[in-house]
Amino acid sequence: METTCQRLSSASADLIIKTHPHAEILYWGPRLQHFSPEYIASLARPVANGRLDVDSPVTLMAELSHGLFGSPGIEGHRQGLDGSPRFTTTSAIRDGESLTLIAEDSVAGLTLESQLVMSAAGVLKVRHGLRNLKPGAWQLDRLAVTLPIAERAGEIMAFHGRWTREFQPHRVSLAHDSYVIENRRGRTSHEHFPALIAGTPGFNENQGDVWGVHLGWSGNHRLRAEVKTDGRRYLQAEALWLPGEKTLEQGEMAWTPWLYASHSPRGLNGMSQQFHRFLRDEVIRFPQGARRPVHLNTWEGIYFRHDPDYILQMAEAAAQLGVERFIIDDGWFKGRNNDLAALGDWYLDEQKYPQGLTPLIARVNALGMGFGIWVEPEMINPDSDLFRAHPDWVLALPGYAQATGRHQYVLNLNIPAAFDYLVARLSWLLGDHAIEYVKWDMNRELVQPGHAGRAAADAQTRQFYRLLDTLRARFPAVEFESCASGGGRIDYEVLQRCHRFWASDNNDALERTTIQRGMSYFFPPEVMGAHIGHRRCHATFRQHSIAFRGLTALFGHMGLELDPVTAGAEEQAGYRHYSALYRQWRDLIHGGTQWRVDMPDRTTVAQGVVSDDQQQALFLVSQIAMPDYTLMAPLRVPGLDPLGRYRITLIDHPNIQLTGHGGHTMRKLPAWMEQPQVISGEWLQAAGLSLPILDPESAILIALTRE
Template sequence: MSDFILRLQSAVTDVVIKTHPFAEIIYWGPHLSHFSSQDAACLTRPVANGRLDVDSPVTLMAELGHGLFGAPGIEGHRQGLDASPIFTTIKVEQNEQNLTIFSEDKHAGLRLCSEIQLDSSGVLNVRHGLTNLREQPWQVDRFAVTLPVAERAREVMAFHGRWIREFQPHRLILEHDSFVLENRRGRTSHEHFPAMITGSQTFSEMQGEVWGVHLGWSGNHRLRAEVKTDGRRYLQAEALYLPGEIALAEGETLWTPNLYGSYSAQGLNGMSQQFHRYLREQIIHFPDNKPRPVHLNTWEGIYFDHDPQYIMQMADEAAQLGVERFIIDDGWFKGRNDDWAALGDWYLDEKKYPNGLMPVIEHVKSLGMEFGIWVEPEMINPDSDLYRSHPDWVLAMPGYETLTGRHQYVLNLNIPQVFDYLLERMSWLLGEHLVDYVKWDMNRELVQPGYNGKAAADAQTRQFYRLLDTLVARFPHIEFESCASGGGRIDYEVLKRSHRFWASDNNDALERNIIQRGMSYFFPPEVMGSHIGNRYCHATFRQHSITFRGLTALFGHMGLEIDPVSADQQEREGYRKYTALHKQWRDVIHHGVQWRVDMPDATTLAHGVVSQDKCQAIFLVSQLAMPDYSLMAPLRISGLEPSARYQLTLLDHPNIQITGEGGHTMRKLPEWMTTSQTVSGEWLQQAGLSLPILDPESAILIGLQRV
C-alpha cells in the first residue's frame, strides 16, 4: 500500500493522497515532520455491519458507484447510458508539489485528469478534467471537486448578501446532513460568494482549526458541506450547469473551475494570510511595479451630467487633494443621459464632448494623474441604436418575454458578430485614447440565458473571459476593475485578468466595515476598492464624519467618490488628510500581513497590518454601535516581534471628548494616549493595549514603530 501513498507538503500544510486503485485524499492538515508512507496503513477503515460488505471511499470524484450515498462529484449520461461511472487510476505523475492523476472508466468511455497542487503558501489548488472517449456525446449534469475534511470540522461559516450589503458572514453547527449554497444569477453574485469555511467549533480570527475553500468561477455555482451518516465530512464545489448546457463530444474535455483550499491551525487569520500570499505570488499581476494610485471616481459626484469644462475643474481640485488616478464614470457615450438608454452604443457623445475626450484626458495627465473610464460592454438598452439594429443579439430564450434589469438586456457574447463588435468598440476606446484604467461594470443578472435555444450561462461566462483576455493582451499597460453593481463579480478567476474589485456600491462607512472585513478573508487590501464617499451616503442617506469615512477607507485601494468642486472646505481638508495618510502607510497596508483581532464585544471591530519585516504596524479600532460594556477590552496586537519594543502613536481619532460633568463616555484617557510609551511585542500580543471608550460610528488609528 505504501507505494501508492504520495505526499504534497508545505511549511504549514500537508496533503496525503492514496492513488490506487482509486484516488483519495486521506489527510489534509498540519505539516508532518516525520512522515512515512507506511503510516497510512493505520487509517485503513473497518467495514460496519448493516451496510455494504466493502469500504466506500470518498474519492476525488466521489462516485456513487462506490456506495458513497452522498452528493456525488459527477452526474451525467449518454442518452441514459453510462450514467454511473467509477474511475480507476491508470497513471500518476508527480513533479515536486504538483500531482496529476489519470484515471478511466473504460465501460463508460470516460477519462478523468485530476490536477492537485500545494503551493508553498499552504494553498491547495485542485481541478478535474473530464474527457469523452466515445462517439456519442456524454451529457454532463454535475462535475465537482470534493475535498474531505477532518471529523472535528463541525462548524460552517459562509457568506450571504445583496446589492449594497455584500460579504455578510453567517455560521451554523453541522452535525448531520448538508449545508448547500447555490447561485443561479449568472455572475459570481452579491448574494452567494463562492466560498465556505469549516472548522473546530467556535473557531475565531485568532484561534481554532479551519479549512477554507473558494471556487474560482464567475458564473453559476454550488458549494456544499456534508456530513455522511458514518461521520465523515467533506466540502464540495462546482460550476452549476443549467439543463442541457454541457454535452461532451468525442475527444472533448471539460475542466472544473479551480477550487482553492487553505488549512490553518491559527484560526481565520492563518487561512487569510495563506490566501493573500498565494494571490500576491500566483494570481495578481499589476502592469507596473508601483504604488496603487489613489482614485477619484466621478459617479457620485456628477452621475450622467457631463460637462468637459466642469470635469476639468474636478480634475484640478482632485490633484490638489493628492489624487493620482481620475476616472470618468457612466455618461460619456452617445445618448447616455440616464440609465434607460444607450448601452451598446459605444461611441462618444459629441453633444457633451464636442472636442472629443482627448482634451479632458490631456488635462488630467498634465496634472500628473492617470486617466480611467467606465464601460459596461456586456449590456444593451432596448432604447439604443444597437438594439434597434440587432434585437437578435440579446442573450435570451426564443418564445419568451425578455426581462429587463436596470432597464437593460444582456448581449449574447456567444454570437461571433457581438463579440467582434464589442472587441472593435473597446479597442477604439482604449487604443485611440490615453486610457490607463477601465472600470468594467455588469449591472444585471442572467435570466433564461440562451443561445440557439439552449442554456448558455456557462458559455457566456467563458466568452466574457475571452473578451477580457483579448483586451488585456492587446493593452497590457491598462488596469481593469471588476465591478458588477459593486461586489457582484469578485472571485479568483476574474482576478487573473483584472487588478481591482469594487467591493460595493455602498460607501456608507458603517456598512463598509462589515463588507470589507468579509472580503478580507479571501482578498488582500491592494485589490479592494475602498472610497471615501459623500458626507450623506448616497446608498443609505446616513451621515458620518470625515474621520470615520476616511479611516474606514484607509485599509484598501483607496479613492474618493465625490465632486471635489462642490465640497466645502472642511470636507476638502479631510479628503486631503486621509489621502496623505493612506499614501504614508500604503506600502505597509498593501504588502504587509493582515490581522483581524478577536474582540469580546461584537460592536467593536479591530484589524491591522504588520509590515513583512515587523518594523511597522497600523491598527484600526472601529466602534459600530453602543458598546456592551462600560470599558473597552484591551487590543491584543498579533504579528509583532516578541522581543522587540515598539513606539505607540495615536495616528488619528474622532476628537475624543473628555467631560467632568457626566453625559459622555470618559473622564480620563488611557495613559499611552497622553504619554509617550514603548512596549514589547510580546506584551502587546499577550496582554494588549488599553483602549479609549469610543462613541458609536467612530474609530481610532494606532501606529507602531519598532525602536
C-alpha cells in the same frame, strides 16, 4: 496494481493522497515533521455491519458507484446509459509539488484527469477534467471537486448578502446532513460568494482548525458541506450548469473551475494569510506599478451630468486633494443621459464632448493624474441604436419575452459578430485615448440565458473571460476593475484578468466595516476598492464624519467618490488629510500581513497589518454601535515580535472630547495617549493596550514602531 501514495507539501501544509487503485485524500492538514508511506495503514477503515461488505471510499470524484450514498462528484449519462462511472487510476505524474492523476472507466468510456497543486503559500489548487472516449454524446450534468475534511470540523462559516450589503458572514452547525449554497444569477453574485469555511466548533480569528475553500468561477455555482452517516465530512464545489449546457461528444473534454483550499491550525487569520500570500505570489500583477494610486471616480459627484469644462474643474480640485487617478463614470457615450438608454452604443457623445476626450485626458495627465473610464460592454438597452439594428443579439431563449433588469438586456457574447463589435469599439476607446484604467461594470443578472435555443450561462461566462483576455493582450498596460454593481463579480478567476474589485456600491462607512472585513477573508486590501463618499451617503442617506469615512477606506485601495468642487473647506481638508495618510501607509497596508482581532464586545471591530520584518504595525479600532460595557477591552495586538519593543503612537482619532461634568464618554484618557510609551511585543500580544471609550460610528488609528 500496488497501492501507493503521494505527498504534496508546503512549509505549512501537507496533503497525503492514495493514488491506486483509486484516488483518495487521506490527510490534509498541518505539515508533518515525520512521514513515511507505510503510516497510511493506520487509516485502513473497518467495515460496519448492516452496510456494504466492503469499504466505501470518498474518492477525488466521489463516485456513487463506490457506495458513497451522498452527493457525488459526477452525474451524467449517455442517453440513459453509462450513468454510474467508477474510475481506476492508470497513471500518476509528479512535477515538484504538482500531481496529475489519470483515471479511466473503460465500461462507461470516460477518462478523468485530476490536477492537484500545493503552492508555496500552503494553498491547494484542485481541478478535474472529464473526456468522453466513446461514440455518442455523454450528457454531463455535474462535475465537482470534493475535498474531505477532518471529523472534528463541526461548524460552517459562509457568506450571504445582497446589493449594497455584500460579504455578510453567518455560521451553521455541521453535525448531520448537508449545507448547500446555490447561485443561479449568472455571475459570482452579491448574494452567494463562492466560499465555505469549516472548522472546529467556536473557531475564531486566532484559534481553531479551519479549512477554507473558494471556487474560482464567475458564473453559476454550487457549494456543499456534507456529513455522511458514518461521520466523515467533505466540502464540495462546482460550476452549476443549466439543463443541457454540457454535452461531451467523443473526444471532447470539460474542466471544472479551479478550487482553492487552505487549511490553518491558527484560526481564520492563518487561513486568510495563506490565501493573501498565494494571490500576491501567483495572481496579482499591476501593470501600472505596485503602488495603488488614490482614485477619484465621478459617479456620485455628477452622475450623468457630463460637462467637460466642469469635469476639468473637478480634476483640478482632485489634484489639490492628492488624487493620483481620475476616472469618469457612466454618461460619456452618445445618448447616455440616464440609465434608460444607449448601452451598446460605444461612441463618444459629441454633444457633451465636442472636442473629444483627448483634451480632457491631456489636462488630467498634466495635473499629474492617470485617466480612467467606465464601461459596461456586456449590456444593451432596448433604447439603443445597437438594439434597433441587432435585436437578435440579446442573450435569450426564443419564444419568450426577455425581462429587463435596470432597463437593460444582456448582449450575447457567443454571437461572433456581437463579440467582434465589442472588441472593435473597446479597441477604439483604449487605442485612440491615453486610458490607463477601465472600470468594467455588469449590472444585470442572467434570466433565461440562451444561445441557439440552448442554455448558455456557462458559455457567456467563458466568452466574458475571452473578451477580457483579448483586450488585455492588445492593451497590456491598461488596468481593469471588476465592478458588477459593486460586489457582484468578485472571485479568483476574474482576478486573473483584473486588478481591482469594487467591493460594494455602498460607501456608507458603517456598512463598509462589515463588507470589507468579510471580503478580507479571501482577498488582500490592495485589490479592494474602498472610497470616501460624500458626508450624506449615496446608498443609505446616513451621515458620517470625515474621520470615520477616511479611516474606514484606509485599509483598502483608497479613492474618493464625490464632487470635490462643491465640497466645503472642512471636507476638502479631510479628503486631503486621508489621501495623504493613505499614501504614507499604503506600502505597509498593501504589503504586510493582515490581522483581524477578536474583541469581546461585538460592537468593537479591530484589524491591522504588521510588516513582514515586524518593524512596523498599524491597527484600526472602529466602534460601530454603542458599546456594551462602560470600558472598552484592551487591544491585544497580534503578529509582533515578542522580543521587540514598540513605541505606541496615536495616528488619527475623532477629536476625542473629555468632560468633567458628565454627559459624554470619558473623563480621563488611557495613559499611553497622554505620554509616550514603549512596550514589548510579548506584553502587547498577551496583555494588550488600553483603548479610549469611543463614540458610536467612530474609529482610531494606532501605529507601533519597533525601537
